[in-house]
Amino acid sequence: MKNDIKNAPIGVFDSGIGGLTVAKELITALPGEDIIYLGDTARVPYGTKSGRTVIAYSHSNTEFLISKGIKLLVVACNTASSVSLPSLNSEFDIPVIGVIEPGAKKAVSVTKAGKIGVIGTPSTINSSAYKKAIEELNPSIEVISKPCPLFVPLADEGWTEGELVERIAEEYLSSIKDTGIDVLVLGCTHYPLLKHTIQKVMGEKITLVDSAKETAMEIKQALIRENLLNENSSSSNKEFYLTDVSDTFLSVAGRFLGEDIKKIEMVDIIGTTKVPSP
Ligand code: DGL
Numbered sequence: 001m002k003n004d005i006k007n008a009p010i011g012v013f014d015s016g017i018g019g020l021t022v023a024k025e026l027i028t029a030l031p032g033e034d035i036i037y038l039g040d041t042a043r044v045p046y047g048t049k050s051g052r053t054v055i056a057y058s059h060s061n062t063e064f065l066i067s068k069g070i071k072l073l074v075v076a077c078n079t080a081s082s083v084s085l086p087s088l089n090s091e092f093d094i095p096v097i098g099v100i101e102p103g104a105k106k107a108v109s110v111t112k113a114g115k116i117g118v119i120g121t122p123s124t125i126n127s128s129a130y131k132k133a134i135e136e137l138n139p140s141i142e143v144i145s146k147p148c149p150l151f152v153p154l155a156d157e158g159w160t161e162g163e164l165v166e167r168i169a170e171e172y173l174s175s176i177k178d179t180g181i182d183v184l185v186l187g188c189t190h191y192p193l194l195k196h197t198i199q200k201v202m203g204e205k206i207t208l209v210d211s212a213k214e215t216a217m218e219i220k221q222a223l224i225r226e227n228l229l230n231e232n233s234s235s236s237n238k239e240f241y242l243t244d245v246s247d248t249f250l251s252v253a254g255r256f257l258g259e260d261i262k263k264i265e266m267v268d269i270i271g272t273t274k275v276p277s278p
Contacts, residue, residue, distance in 0.1 A: 009034035011070030013061040016044035018189030019076030020256035025216035034237045036068050042244035047121025051083040053275050058084035060273040078188050082129035102218040103185050103211030104133035113182040115142045120187030122147040148172040155190035169201040185209045240264045
């Protein structure tokens with residue numbers, strides 16, 4: 001029985017295609033694991049929506065992935081991780097890993113100044129999830145946060161470098177650049193694509209923490225801890241599901257994943273989602 005579970009896929013969901021940056025790191029860290037990816041492209045963005053809406057969406061995404069027989073759930077979306085993890089953990093009987101804690105842990109281990117910057121979507125920053133996670137690990141660390149909403153459409157458009165992007169990055173980052181931080185957490189699925197520009201604007205002395213990379217390491221540790229590592233597989237199977245498929249999807253998705261996606265399937269989970277009234 002345990003072997004059946006070990007051979008089961010890892011489920012990953014995101015509000016859209018951004019979570020492919022997490023899938024990419026997961027594939028690198030665990031090349032023998034099967035992956036089922038769900039991108040909620042019909043309802044993206046999550047980053048500007050209310051917590052209760054994002055929680056309802058996260059539940060329907062999780063139900064879909066559990067119906068596919070996954071052994072572990074990865075919430076690749078920073079916004080969904082910020083607001084949905086407690087309710088997913090209490091509702092579903094499956095190990096759940098989000099991107100906040102791994103990013104926070106890394107940042108705390110790297111800072112020498114005791115001051116950490118965090119950038120993310122408005123919902124992630126408003127939730128204070130990174131701030132709380134960092135302060136839980138070390139209450140003496142100061143956290144300076146900043147929402148950078150335009151970074152998401154820029155990465156989607158493939159505008160990740162150049163004068164215009166640098167101007168926007170300067171506008172967002174100038175207020176946290178000179179606060180004495182020595183670490184900046186890229187708290188959004190899309191930001192690793194803008195890494196070069198963000199580093200250029202922040203300067204070489206600031207260490208960037210990529211939550212996607214840290215999460216892949218955390219998943220590996222969790223699989224070992226739970227005795228769920230797939231030991232048999234010499235090659236792996238990857239399935240990609242979306243709640244909406246646009247003409248440009250394949251080229252944009254390839255850029256996020258770093259390899260071509262051959263097959264995607266559209267799923268309809270939207271009708272079953274109930275968002276409670278405020
Ligand atoms: N995936 C989201 C995140 O990491 C960014 C895109 C969105 O707003 O849905 O926060």
